[in-house]
Amino acid sequence: MTEEAVKNKIYAIKTTAKQERTVVDNIIKALEDHDEINVVAVMAPDELKGYVLVESPDPIARIEQLREMVPNARTVVKGETSFHEVEHFLEPKPVVSGIDEGTIVELIAGPFKGEKAIVKRVDTSKEEITVELYESMVPIPITVRGDNVRVIDKMAED
């Protein structure tokens, strides 16, 4: 194993919406037939919708060549980035981070989609939050997944 610093660059490829995983699989398929393209890893973080990230020591022209062979891959974003800028995708924060008791959220999925609610309890380990609907007459606690809500207001209104 060579320990000398391999200058890998990270390129972003724009994809058709919701096709990120397909594009990753297709990139891998395309690489099998093209040994001249050197890609060491391909990543599709959920936080980065519509893009896949390619780690490669090759120049951007090679990635452009790769992109042409892959369906649903639209364009290679001009320029390259360093590993440090994508490092945070590798250790995703719990989805409930940034949500505290009293936070006003909007439910974005499930039967109460579109309803506003106030957070009553946060379960970080299960990544669940318990909310009470804003406009409900009686306070009924509802437990939802942390990624099913969108934060509207950080502080509770008194």
Add this chain to the structure above:
Amino acid sequence: MAPRNKKNLRVCRVCHHVVEGESCMTCGSTNLSEDWAGYLYIVDPKNSEIAKKMNIDMPGRYALKVR
């Protein structure tokens, strides 16, 4: 709720490997999860900084986050 992953792929909770069968081929664990996020394909773990950061030494498909 609709399944989050169309093909219903499962991920090993121990090594984050994406598996299609009933147990993980790498570590033999049967502790699999259908609830995962982020897709990562490591082609060359020796030269990949992403693989080093994730402590991955086998090529293959991985999930970034498993619940």
